[in-house]
Amino acid sequence: MDIVLEAKHIDKYFKKPVKFQVLKDINFQIKTGEFTSIMGKSGCGKSTLLYILSTMDTNYTGELYLQNQLITGKDATHLSYLRNKHIGFVFQFHYLLSEFTVLENVMLPAKKLAEKSVVDIKQTAQNKLKMLNIEHLALKKASQISGGEKQRVAIARALINNPSIIMGDEPTGNLDSHNAENVFSIFKQLSEEQGLSLLIVTHDEDFAKKTDRILLMEDGKML
Numbered sequence: 001m002d003i004v005l006e007a008k009h010i011d012k013y014f015k016k017p018v019k020f021q022v023l024k025d026i027n028f029q030i031k032t033g034e035f036t037s038i039m040g041k042s043g044c045g046k047s048t049l050l051y052i053l054s055t056m057d058t059n060y061t062g063e064l065y066l067q068n069q070l071i072t073g074k075d076a077t078h079l080s081y082l083r084n085k086h087i088g089f090v091f092q093f094h095y096l097l098s099e100f101t102v103l104e105n106v107m108l109p110a111k112k113l114a115e116k117s118v119v120d121i122k123q124t125a126q127n128k129l130k131m132l133n134i135e136h137l138a139l140k141k142a143s144q145i146s147g148g149e150k151q152r153v154a155i156a157r158a159l160i161n162n163p164s165i166i167m168g169d170e171p172t173g174n175l176d177s178h179n180a181e182n183v184f185s186i187f188k189q190l191s192e193e194q195g196l197s198l199l200i201v202t203h204d205e206d207f208a209k210k211t212d213r214i215l216l217m218e219d220g221k222m223l
């Protein structure tokens, strides 16, 4: 099986208010199509790790590989390109632009990547909305749809550039149990049917148990 993401000896320190080591020698691999959850008590370093893995935080030591390519040390422009191309994000809060339509929101990361024509991007966005059963929402403004619908739009947006991996920081954290279950099923389907890799931070043990693998963190270490 191919390896999508690999972390080798990741250490990170915060210097303020006092110097402390928040991540301690983190090592793991994510394979193609693997659905992995990260669990651990509040403050153990999950979000800090996800920030590094998603290439948004470059202030660490160790090595990070995306699609077998060493990305540690790459400049900001290159990182931004790789992030847009290979990684899709789903957060606890959807971060949709409320005055934009659903379709426009989904199209945005592809416009940023600028590798396809607007016509093609629109078609791809419509396909993603269809896949998530929300094509009827395409022309509504993001402010006019429900919380569960917003999170499905956020997933469509994360998928627009056909990433190799979806990363999520408590993507079901703001949803009621019905919508959380729905989002989980979508993730499961993406992993099983489309071979997409997923790495999701969650506090929900029932959710985590249904993923392929749980990475457990404690006090900055991966157990």
Ligand SMILES: Nc1ncnc2c1ncn2[C@@H]1O[C@H](COP(=O)(O)OP(=O)(O)OP(=O)(O)O)[C@@H](O)[C@H]1O
Residues within 6 Å of the ligand: 014, 015, 016, 017, 022, 040, 041, 042, 043, 044, 045, 046, 047, 048, 049
């Ligand atoms: N910018 C920062 N400067 C200093 N310390 C920080 C900073 N960000 C986070 N921390 C600390 O680093 C530790 C890990 O934080 P992190 O947000 O990664 O934890 P977490 O496991 O995601 O927690 P939660 O489950 O509550 O979201 C915590 O002790 C936190 O207070």
